[in-house]
Amino acid sequence: MMQGCFMKTIGIGLAGFGTVGAGVYENLERHRELIAERSGYSFAMRRIVVRDLQKQRDVSAPASLFSSRWQDLLEDPEIKIIVELIGGTTEAFDLTMAAIRSGRIVVTGNKALLAERGAEIFALASECKVPVFFEAAVAGGIPIIQSLRDAFVGNRIESVHGILNGTSNYILTRMQEAGLDYPEALAEAVTLGYAEADPTLDINGWDAGHKAIILAALAYGFWVDPTTIRVEGIDRVSAADIHFAKSLGYCIKLLGSIREKNGKVEVGVAPTLIPLGNVLASVNGVFNAVAVRGDLVGDSLFYGRGAGRGPTSTSVIGDLVEAAHVLDAPRGTFGFAPHALYGSSRSSSEIVGSYYLRLSVDDKPGVLALIAGVLGEAGIGISSVVQPESIAGVETPLVLMIHEAAYGAMCAALAKITALGCVKGEPVLFNVETFS
Numbered sequence: 001m002m003q004g005c006f007m008k009t010i011g012i013g014l015a016g017f018g019t020v021g022a023g024v025y026e027n028l029e030r031h032r033e034l035i036a037e038r039s040g041y042s043f044a045m046r047r048i049v050v051r052d053l054q055k056q057r058d059v060s061a062p063a064s065l066f067s068s069r070w071q072d073l074l075e076d077p078e079i080k081i082i083v084e085l086i087g088g089t090t091e092a093f094d095l096t097m098a099a100i101r102s103g104r105i106v107v108t109g110n111k112a113l114l115a116e117r118g119a120e121i122f123a124l125a126s127e128c129k130v131p132v133f134f135e136a137a138v139a140g141g142i143p144i145i146q147s148l149r150d151a152f153v154g155n156r157i158e159s160v161h162g163i164l165n166g167t168s169n170y171i172l173t174r175m176q177e178a179g180l181d182y183p184e185a186l187a188e189a190v191t192l193g194y195a196e197a198d199p200t201l202d203i204n205g206w207d208a209g210h211k212a213i214i215l216a217a218l219a220y221g222f223w224v225d226p227t228t229i230r231v232e233g234i235d236r237v238s239a240a241d242i243h244f245a246k247s248l249g250y251c252i253k254l255l256g257s258i259r260e261k262n263g264k265v266e267v268g269v270a271p272t273l274i275p276l277g278n279v280l281a282s283v284n285g286v287f288n289a290v291a292v293r294g295d296l297v298g299d300s301l302f303y304g305r306g307a308g309r310g311p312t313s314t315s316v317i318g319d320l321v322e323a324a325h326v327l328d329a330p331r332g333t334f335g336f337a338p339h340a341l342y343g344s345s346r347s348s349s350e351i352v353g354s355y356y357l358r359l360s361v362d363d364k365p366g367v368l369a370l371i372a373g374v375l376g377e378a379g380i381g382i383s384s385v386v387q388p389e390s391i392a393g394v395e396t397p398l399v400l401m402i403h404e405a406a407y408g409a410m411c412a413a414l415a416k417i418t419a420l421g422c423v424k425g426e427p428v429l430f431n432v433e434t435f436s
């Protein structure tokens with residue numbers, strides 16, 4: 001029973017009743033009273049859209065609510081907020097644009113949609129003065145969107161670093177802690193349900209890539225073109241490299257890096273060596289974390305679960321309440337405020353970073369001089385060289401730590417190094433991030 005203040009009921013429509021959509025329905029029901037007491041709003045589910053009306057569901061809802069046409073959401077004038085949880089970038093785009101045009105506030109968890117078509121979506125949102133909220137799209141239950149957009153609005157954001165994909169982080173953690181190789185750790189993640197049967201976007205880095213683009217948009221006010229950023233997954237990380245990195249005082253994480261440097265914005269996702277003493281090194285298993293550095297706030301760390309029913313529906317329900325507030329008192333911004341204060345992004349080949357380069361070489365004198373010669377010609381300095389013992393899968397390893405080189409120059413030098421007769425197999429190049 002609502003105590004004290006006045007309570008309002010708002011009609012909503014849900015597109016998608018899968019992992020997240022069914023969780024939103026279930027948790028809106030479970031915590032109906034709690035949400036009403038804490039927010040002053042009650043949400044009335046008026047329609048649920050799915051692809052397959054015959055499918056057995058593990059969460060039950062009245063059959064009369066279901067439809068297989070998303071257009072039905074638009075045809076009910078009592079639906080004021082549309083929750084898009086179907087995924088993908090085609091029908092989800094059509095639904096989102098149609099919803100905005102019809103004046104419905106959109107709540108979405110669709111990172112791919114925003115990363116690829118965010119500029120069009122928010123241009124329309126601004127034209128129609130209809131917000132789009134997307135807390136569930138990045139790092140599941142961690143309130144990083146609202147924090148970057150609202151809580152840190154008074155800061156120049158210097159950098160955002162994130163462990164943004166729980167599946168990859170689980171696999172890397174198991175490789176680090178149990179000494180598993182990549183295929184074994186991936187198989188374990190699939191068996192335990194931490195990875196999809198088709199985990200392509202998780203392990204090729206693009207799930208994290210989409211999230212990094214969204215974080216960059218919030219921090220710097222524009223949408224970076226996904227085709228211009230470097231996104232690498234964890235499939236080339238081996239137990240051997242985890243072992244070598246550890247002996248140098250690092251662990252390997254799939255790190256999303258977003259920063260502003262000398263007037264340009266840099267965005268990328270790649271396996272990255274992180275000092276073992278850094279707080280992000282202790283983010284393990286399926287957990288996510290986002291470290292934000294602002295000029296006023298300094299360093300802040302957000303940590304929590306990045307996926308699953310409870311965390312993602314937490315974020316969607318938070319957005320529903322925010323949308324309800326907007327229905328009562330419209331705001332001047334629409335979920336994302338584009339601006340031109342940071343100019344443009346830097347191409348991945350021009351981004352200067354530090355690297356871990358691991359080669360397998362012939363065991364004979366003069367090899368290091370040849371490699372150092374190629375790097376020297378390219379103006380690339382070596383900060384340290386280690387020749388560890390051979391271990392399974394890597395004969396006569398040679399590890400070079402490279403300080404401050406442009407990625408394009410590094411790749412060009414690497415092509416020459418690979419062609420040297422004394423270098424065997426594919427070299428391995430990972431970023432090194434010291435957060436200084």
Ligand SMILES: NC(=O)c1ccc[n+]([C@@H]2O[C@H](COP(=O)([O-])OP(=O)(O)OC[C@H]3O[C@@H](n4cnc5c(N)ncnc54)[C@H](OP(=O)(O)O)[C@@H]3O)[C@@H](O)[C@H]2O)c1
Nearest residue numbers: 016017018019020050051052085086087091109110307308
């Ligand atoms: N899973 C997570 O932990 C998580 C976390 C953060 C964000 N997200 C994002 O949330 C969104 C949903 O993810 P999910 O894991 O819940 O996906 P999911 O389990 O695959 O569920 C998708 C739902 O959408 C329905 N659907 C798909 N295409 C449709 C169409 N054209 N018309 C009508 N209904 C359609 C499906 O219907 P049927 O049930 O009939 O097949 C299903 O109910 C995605 O954008 C995802 O990236 C997911």
